[in-house]
Amino acid sequence: MNFxxxxxxxxxxxxxxxxxxxxKPTHTFQVLIKxxxxxxxxxTEVLLELEKFLxxxxxxxxxxxxxxxxKMINSIHKNYMEIAxxxxxxxxxxxxxxxxxRELDVIxxxxxxxxxxxLELQKFAFSILVTARLKNLLRVNEEKLDLFDDHRxxxxxxxxxxxxxxxxxxMLFELKEKGLIEVPLKITSTKCKALFITNDTDKExxxxxxxxxxxxxxxxxxxxxxxxxxxxxxxxxxxxxxQKYCRNCSVDADRELARNRMKTNxxxxxxxx
Ligand SMILES: [Zn+2]
Numbered sequence: 001m002n003f004x005x006x007x008x009x010x011x012x013x014x015x016x017x018x019x020x021x022x023x024k025p026t027h028t029f030q031v032l033i034k035x036x037x038x039x040x041x042x043x044t045e046v047l048l049e050l051e052k053f054l055x056x057x058x059x060x061x062x063x064x065x066x067x068x069x070x071k072m073i074n075s076i077h078k079n080y081m082e083i084a085x086x087x088x089x090x091x092x093x094x095x096x097x098x099x100x101x102r103e104l105d106v107i108x109x110x111x112x113x114x115x116x117x118x119l120e121l122q123k124f125a126f127s128i129l130v131t132a133r134l135k136n137l138l139r140v141n142e143e144k145l146d147l148f149d150d151h152r153x154x155x156x157x158x159x160x161x162x163x164x165x166x167x168x169x170x171m172l173f174e175l176k177e178k179g180l181i182e183v184p185l186k187i188t189s190t191k192c193k194a195l196f197i198t199n200d201t202d203k204e205x206x207x208x209x210x211x212x213x214x215x216x217x218x219x220x221x222x223x224x225x226x227x228x229x230x231x232x233x234x235x236x237x238x239x240x241x242x243q244k245y246c247r248n249c250s251v252d253a254d255r256e257l258a259r260n261r262m263k264t265n266x267x268x269x270x271x272x273x
Contacts, residue, residue, distance in 0.1 A: 003138065005210060007031045007091035018056050025060065029069060031091060033076050038089040043073050080140070087140045094137055097207045100200035103129060104220065106180065107196075120164045124171050125180060125196075126217045127158035130207065132194040146197045149190040159214050209235045 004010070004027050011031040014020065020028045032053060036046040050069055054062045080088050107125045112118045128148055136144040148154065155168055164171075172192065175181045182193040205220050207213050209228075215235045219226040225238040229246035231253070236246045245253055 003134070004030070005092055005094040005134070005138075007034070008093040011035055011091060018053070020054075020057050020060055022059075026068075026072070029072055030076070033069075033073055034089040034091060037077065037080070043077060046073050083140050090140075092138055094134065095208065097130065097133055097137070097210075097213075098201075098203035099129065099133070099205040099207070099216075100198060100202045101204040102198050102200055103196055104204055104217075107217075108221070110178065110180075120158075120160050120167070121171060121174060123158040123160060123214055123217065124155065125175060127154045127214060128175070128181065128192075128194055129197065130157070130210075130213050132197060134210075136197075144197075146194045147191045148194060149192065151190070157213060208233055212236070 007027075007030070010021065010028060014028050014032060015035075029050070032050060033046055036049050041049065047066075047069060050073075051062050054060050054065070076089075104126075107122050107129070108117075110118045110121045110125060131150075131154055132146045132148040135147055139145065151172065160168065172181070172183060176183045180194070180196050182195055184191060205216050207216050209215075212235050215226050215237065219235070226235065227238050227243065228235055229249050230244045231249040232246060234246040234249075236243075243250070
């Protein structure tokens with residue numbers, strides 16, 4: 001997923017810690033700019049506030065960043081110029097996404113010409129669905145457009161097997177043939193439309209970990225060994241039978257275990273003395 005789903009959280013963190021997150025500093029700049037605009041500041045004042053913010057962040061040199069920040073301020077200002085007040089500079093706050101049963105039924109009905117299930121095409125369609133539904137939530141007006149683009153990102157999210165590599169380019173057209181999507185006639189436009197999105201509100205699948213959204217689909221389909229981490233709720237493929245945590249959390253859990261063991265040993269040896 002290459003877009004920012006929870007701007008609210010990022011902003012709160014940034015304001016609290018007075019810090020820029022290192023992985024994607026531009027994301028933090030983006031939420032700060034929206035926040036300052038929302039507060040009623042003008043472009044010059046927004047730039048001044050950013051300068052103040054960066055003063056405490058030794059890693060980021062304001063002078064070096066200034067032209068980038070100016071560009072960002074201008075483009076965000078322009079993007080929101082025509083937007084209604086309710087949506088103006090609104091921060092995204094998506095923590096979960098629900099997929100209704102009927103949409104999953106359309107996906108699982110995708111078959112190969114020999115009648116076998118077409119799992120790879122299903123995974124691709126599921127990723128399209130997740131992307132288009134998220135885009136609907138991220139919209140800046142009342143209209144749900146069911147659009148998606150950035151096909152490369154969608155293919156990545158679908159975690160397709162290597163064997164289908166050569167087929168990837170055709171998959172969009174296969175879905176178009178089957179009536180699931182609309183592909184623009186103009187070759188320059190990359191925005192496609194998912195036609196199988198309903199207004200249903202039932203929550204057959206609820207996605208909370210967007211790094212591995214495809215695993216929710218596979219788990220729902222009955223694939224064994226997919227678990228939610230007992231600590232952080234990330235969805236993961238289990239590597240051993242008794243695995244309870246994702247990789248990050250199990251490293252933490254191991255450390256804690258080692259710490260506790262050391263503590264116990266210390267206590268025991270002090271008793272023995
Ligand atoms: Zn975890």
